[in-house]
Amino acid sequence: MRFQITTRLTPREVDQAFALIQIEAPEMTLAGWRSFARSAGQAAPAQANRRRAPSLAAVKDARGYLSGLCSYRKARSLRHGDVLAVDCFVALDFLNTQGAADLLLHHLEETASAAGCSAIEITLARQDTRLIDQFRGAGHALEGVLLCKPLLPV
Template identity: 35%
Template sequence: MDDGFIAKPLAKRQIDQAYPLVRAVAPGLEVAQWRAFAGALIGRPGPSVAPSGIMTAQNGHGYIHGLFSYTRDQHLHHGPILSVENFIVLDLFDPAAAAATLLRAMDAVAKALGCSAIHTNLAGPPVAPPQPGGGMLDRFREEGHAPEALRLCKRLARANDNNALDSAVRAD
């Protein structure tokens, strides 16, 4: 069960606390880079959900067991979307529960921001099947591009309910 985790926006005072979690999946990341990245995404606390931020899964003692960064963007096919990056979960005993907490928070943030879809980039190159005669991916590779993530899309019913986070996310 995930009763032990709660989704909360990362507060400015927690940026350094989250660094070891991020460093576990990005070993070369310097603390100054993380501080600049997180500081740029985290807005001032307010009554509504910020259009960009970092959401965490925390236990009852405030320890961070997972996080994701997000921005509200526009997409040609979906209109307003929630773009999610840096989905990280590190919990020795129940990583699925921490991930479930973050996934529910992702839905709540998207709904609060009036998004019609969530695009999530998961780290790690996807495996693309070879295409006879070469394909689009081959052309990109020839030009120096390399897969770095797998992008997932979840379509949502469009809603603009700023109270959607009340049940899934608590502000700091």
């Protein structure tokens, strides 16, 4: 199956992507996702050069359906210096389990390289062994564990 990357989601695609977001962030509301996608859409991919400007990349299949999505931004890491920080990565395709994820990983590598990053740091919201194995096969290594304590608004 053929896939293509898109970095600009239409309002219809933003709503379609909500099903993917629910896999990674089931607590997110549709309004919250729309707001995030709108703010992420303000940064063109080349602007991932600027630290903290969020960007989105989605994978469309041949029929135009979204089968993968990631959000990322340039950040500074103690261990690696400038990195491409990926805080959402989800890829689904029941016929070709690697196509969407492979294309997203390739896009992230190209984006990180163009932005002068020395590494890509990917945070996964769930322990998807298949996806982790795929990342390892692409040269990624497990470097730690991310813990998060949500704080109440002040």
